Amino acid sequence: MTENNKQEHQSEEAAQENASTETTTKQALPVQPKGKTTSTLAVSPSIVSPVASVSLVLSIAALAASGWLYYQTTQSSFPSDIQQLSIQQANLSNQLQTQKLSQSALSQLAGQIKTAEHTIQLQNAQLLTHQEQQAKQSDKLLSLESKLNRLNNTTKEDWKLAEAEYLIRLANQRLLLESDSSGAEALLTSADNILNELEDPIFFATRKALAKDIQALKSTSQFDVVGYYLQLSALYDNVAILPQREPSKEWQKTTEQEESPDSAITTTEKVTTTLVNLWQSIRSLVVINYNHKPIKALLPPAEYQELVTGLQLQLDVAEVALVKGETIIYQKALSRVATAVTEHFDTQAQSVISFLGSLTALQQIDPSPELPLPRESLVAMKALMKDWNNRAEKNHTSELEATAVDTVPITIPEKTRVEETVLPEAENVTIPDAITGDKA
DSSP states (O other), rough: OOHHHHHHHHHHHHHHHHHHHHHHHHSSSSSOOOOHHHHHHHOOOHHHHHHHHHHHHHHHHHHHHHHHHHHHHHHHHHHHHHHHHHHHOOOHHHHHHHHHHHHHHHHHHHHHHHHHHHHHHHHHHHHHHHHHHHHHHHHHHHHHEEEEHHHHHHOHHHHHHHHHHHHHHHHHIIIIOOHHHHHHHHHHHHHHHHHHHOOOOGGGGHHHHHHHHHHHHHOOOOOOHHHHHHHHHHHHHHHGOOOOHHHHHHHHHHHHHOOOOSSSHHHHHHHHHHHHHHHHHHHTSSSSOOOOOOOOOHHHHHHHHHHHHHHHHHHHHHHHHHHTOHHHHHHHHHHHHHHHHHHBBBBTTTHHHHHHHHHHHHHHHOOSOOOOOOHHHHHHHHHHHHHHHHHHHHHHHHHHHHHHHHHHOOOOHHHHHHHHGGGGGGGGGOOOOOHHTTTO
């Protein structure tokens, strides 16, 4: 915009100079009358030619001066324009840099705000957890205080009730872990005797539940785990002395049944018997099994020892299953023992017969009999302890109230009373600026 204005200004100056030169040339020429113009022009051609040349020279000089002035003005304005543009560019670059810095600062502030919010959330969560822990600790302290108060205020009846509750719990454990109904019955009877000694009507429901559980235990059959375990251990020891089944004995039994002794034997009969014996001795070289069953040979010593060890191992498994109350494992172990003894040992021997009889009797036993649990007595005892503790707390609070009424009130001096009334309102007192260091 500035260059265009300068060019227009210079063109206007050149036009003014041309107009001034024309006016000067007109003034230099003489004024003649209108009627004689043609004659003057025709008369003085020598005067017109120098004036025109002078005016032409002046116009050329004016044009050259105006061009030179225009050139000077344009050349002088370029450095200033370039300087202004460089200044503007520097300003723009500074503004851009400041904007970038402000944007980076804003992004940093946004990140700091996010981190601050995250830390605030974490601190709030920690504060909540601390509050919960503090609440739990306060509850524990209250429970401990109540327990301490109970211990401080315990009586002989409290200890008796605690002993009865312990006996009932022990009876439950005895039935669950050992299936000892007689021991559980004795423990419940002892707990009932303790409640009977206290002679309080509040124990009526608990004693009724105890009597019901004791009667249920008496109606069940006794399960002697120790006795059955000892029987299995005796069978374990007898396995090593059981006789094996021999094929020769079976053949001798069949031959002895065919032979019948005769008292009166003649000579002819002797001859016949001799021939028969000879024939039988010849026949004994070949044994014929008429029962169509294969006769098993005696086991070698190593296999016999393995058989005895396997039977003893199965009896050990049956003992463990009996103690733990595993019915299926117990029955399977005893059935394996019975099958092996029947197959490899002499079932006609008295020791094997007694062994199989004892084994069959043990197979009829259920290692995990259903026993009634004294649940009702335990629930009733818990309710009794709760009612008993509530009554003790009520008695304790009533005693404290009675002692508070009986105590003499203490008179407080007036100064201390004034201080007590002023201290709660100390938050509303205005503190001078000289003390706090604040300036108005």
